[in-house]
Amino acid sequence: MEKEKVLEVKNLQKFFKLGRNNTVKAVDDISFDINKGETFGLVGESGCGKSTTGRTIIRLHEATGGQVIFNHENVHGKKSKQDLLKLNRKMQMIFQDPSSSLNPKMTVMDIVAEGIDIHKLAKNEKDRKQRVENLLETVGLNREHATRFPHEFSGGQRQRIGIARALAVEPEFIIADEPISALDVSIQAQVVNLLKRLQRDYGLTFLFIAHDLSMVKYISDRIGVMYFGNMVELAESDELYKNPLHPYTKSLLSAIPLPDPDYERNRRRVAYDPAEHDTNEEPEFREVKPGHWVRCTTKEFEEYKKELKTK
Amino acid sequence: MEKKNEQEYTEQSGQTSKANEDGLSILGRELIRDKVALISLILLIVVVAIVYGTSIIMDKDEIVKVDLFAIHEPPSDEFILGTDYGGRDIFGQLIIGTRNSLSVAFLVTLMTGLIGVIYGLVSGYYGGHVDNAMMRILDFFLILPFIMVVIVFVSIVPKYSVVSFSLIMTAFLWMGIARLIRSKALQERELDYAQASKTLGSSNIKIMFKQVLPNLSSLIIVTMTLNLAANIGLESGLSFLGFGFPESTPSLGTLVSYATNPTTLEDRWWIWVPASVMIFVLMLAVNNVGQALKRATDARQRRG
Ligand SMILES: Nc1ncnc2c1ncn2[C@@H]1O[C@H](COP(=O)(O)OP(=O)(O)OP(=O)(O)O)[C@@H](O)[C@H]1O
Ligand SMILES: [Mg+2]
Numbered sequence A: 001m002e003k004e005k006v007l008e009v010k011n012l013q014k015f016f017k018l019g020r021n022n023t024v025k026a027v028d029d030i031s032f033d034i035n036k037g038e039t040f041g042l043v044g045e046s047g048c049g050k051s052t053t054g055r056t057i058i059r060l061h062e063a064t065g066g067q068v069i070f071n072h073e074n075v076h077g078k079k080s081k082q083d084l085l086k087l088n089r090k091m092q093m094i095f096q097d098p099s100s101s102l103n104p105k106m107t108v109m110d111i112v113a114e115g116i117d118i119h120k121l122a123k124n125e126k127d128r129k130q131r132v133e134n135l136l137e138t139v140g141l142n143r144e145h146a147t148r149f150p151h152e153f154s155g156g157q158r159q160r161i162g163i164a165r166a167l168a169v170e171p172e173f174i175i176a177d178e179p180i181s182a183l184d185v186s187i188q189a190q191v192v193n194l195l196k197r198l199q200r201d202y203g204l205t206f207l208f209i210a211h212d213l214s215m216v217k218y219i220s221d222r223i224g225v226m227y228f229g230n231m232v233e234l235a236e237s238d239e240l241y242k243n244p245l246h247p248y249t250k251s252l253l254s255a256i257p258l259p260d261p262d263y264e265r266n267r268r269r270v271a272y273d274p275a276e277h278d279t280n281e282e283p284e285f286r287e288v289k290p291g292h293w294v295r296c297t298t299k300e301f302e303e304y305k306k307e308l309k310t311k
Numbered sequence B: 001m002e003k004k005n006e007q008e009y010t011e012q013s014g015q016t017s018k019a020n021e022d023g024l025s026i027l028g029r030e031l032i033r034d035k036v037a038l039i040s041l042i043l044l045i046v047v048v049a050i051v052y053g054t055s056i057i058m059d060k061d062e063i064v065k066v067d068l069f070a071i072h073e074p075p076s077d078e079f080i081l082g083t084d085y086g087g088r089d090i091f092g093q094l095i096i097g098t099r100n101s102l103s104v105a106f107l108v109t110l111m112t113g114l115i116g117v118i119y120g121l122v123s124g125y126y127g128g129h130v131d132n133a134m135m136r137i138l139d140f141f142l143i144l145p146f147i148m149v150v151i152v153f154v155s156i157v158p159k160y161s162v163v164s165f166s167l168i169m170t171a172f173l174w175m176g177i178a179r180l181i182r183s184k185a186l187q188e189r190e191l192d193y194a195q196a197s198k199t200l201g202s203s204n205i206k207i208m209f210k211q212v213l214p215n216l217s218s219l220i221i222v223t224m225t226l227n228l229a230a231n232i233g234l235e236s237g238l239s240f241l242g243f244g245f246p247e248s249t250p251s252l253g254t255l256v257s258y259a260t261n262p263t264t265l266e267d268r269w270w271i272w273v274p275a276s277v278m279i280f281v282l283m284l285a286v287n288n289v290g291q292a293l294k295r296a297t298d299a300r301q302r303r304g
Helices: A050-057 A081-090 A108-118 A125-138 A143-147 A155-167 A185-202 A213-219 A237-242 A247-254 A261-266 A298-310 B002-012 B023-033 B035-057 B060-064 B090-126 B128-143 B146-156 B162-173 B175-188 B192-200 B204-215 B217-240 B252-260 B262-267 B269-297
Strands: A005-019 A022-035 A039-043 A065-070 A091-094 A173-177 A205-210 A222-227 A230-236 A284-289 A292-296
Touching (some): A050 A173, A108 A125, A125 A143, A213 A222, A222 A237, B023 B217, B023 B269, B035 B269, B090 B128, B090 B162, B090 B175, B090 B204, B090 B217, B090 B269, B146 B162, B162 B175, B162 B217, B175 B217, B217 B269, B262 B269
Parallel strands (some): A173 A205
Antiparallel strands (some): A005 A065, A222 A230, A284 A292
């Protein structure tokens, strides 16, 4: 069954020039697709370029190289104002830090209505108010919250306001950049549940960014693992959990605690040492098994294939 | 089921924190808490009301008219604060002078504020090459010799008014606030709320003035208040040196500059002491208010 692709990222690069001879390769040649209606998880340690990937996809950064194709349209190509606005409506973002993602000087009403105003979605003042109140209720807040300011809310509630703001323009695709990592563990699950419910109700497609695998596993259909600006492994969630191939993925998986005493007694954290690869050959992204990609050298490629067979 | 869970959570964590309340109300509260600043503010309002009020009914030409029969009169019933070497009423000059000095200070503060805020906001918000170019232009203004240009201006333009004098001062005084706002805008534009605005499709102008600017409001108010104190002193200083207003346009600086005459300095205190006290009181009062506001923007130094 051929799935419909919403987003295709092709050889995307984003370098930051910091000085004359100082360039940070935040994202270095990564490719992946996201299918309609799925949640694609992007994981990796802090500073590996996850946010940069998300921000480049949504045009907050110019791409240094490569392409982002959204609904068969090149996001970074030359665009008229009209096309840009259309794109802004279809692609939205939820931010990591709930304390800085809402303007402290604006009421919740004006924050959520910003997109409605820009895209002229409301027929009149009453419709605008109605829409905002509906959105607040959709994300689990009350309509009375509309007149308050962001500082009057807890982190989880602020994140809900951010979600309502993104939903206001009726997007198809949402980039969620570590939407729960600043939240209390008890609240994380609630926000994840909210996102899952929204996905089901509105047929949304998600790019879900996180730095550890524990939550991503629960929410994602497919997962991409990033390491220092590169994509090192990509597979369906179950496959990645059952058959992790790249040593970095194994190390990430070994870090997740499970509520299973037997497992925990034997759980051993595996550290990843990039030096274990053969440095004579530049690794490439290869498909070890249909849908399961690993960044590896030819020799590793053969080993991985064997490893999968023996399982 | 899920939905119910979420709802429950919302109810219980619906508590609000007052820790981070609106900046302007904090400024107001700090002013009321700080008695010295409050008294300063009231004093300022009274002085401004009196000065602008009485100067409307005063006849300016009458005051600056030379009267050779009343030279250097000490304070009396006719002349409350005596007269100067041209027989001109000092009290009248003090009122009009204070008004002129204050007008210059207000005008310069407002104009430097307006230019500086817009310039700094644009420079900091766009960043990169735009910022680079705009900061080089600003540097150029910084290295211009301020006093020299003012001297040239004073000698070319024979009759200048409060407005033209304010304009020339503004040309050299907008850079400080521009730099301050620029550095703040550089930080502010990286914050997620500005980025979110961009992803929603807002134009840069909209983000700058509707999103970022309101977040700089307390900083702007504090800086402009402190600038006002400095500008009162600056005008007086220039006039004292003879590069400010001519005698036909009295100001606090022109009154004090009579004290350059040794006899006036020693024997005719009524000419220069009132103006000096006025400068001192005004600057101190405005500065008190400014410092209180500044403290209010720094949570660690707040009094209540
Ligand atoms: N605007 C920028 N200018 C210069 N360097 C940047 C910029 N943004 C990111 N970087 C650099 O790019 C690299 C990747 O950063 P990025 O924010 O994408 O990491 P991340 O994976 O999202 O990390 P985290 O989990 O901490 O959010 C880092 O080394 C960072 O220092
Ligand atoms: Mg990040």
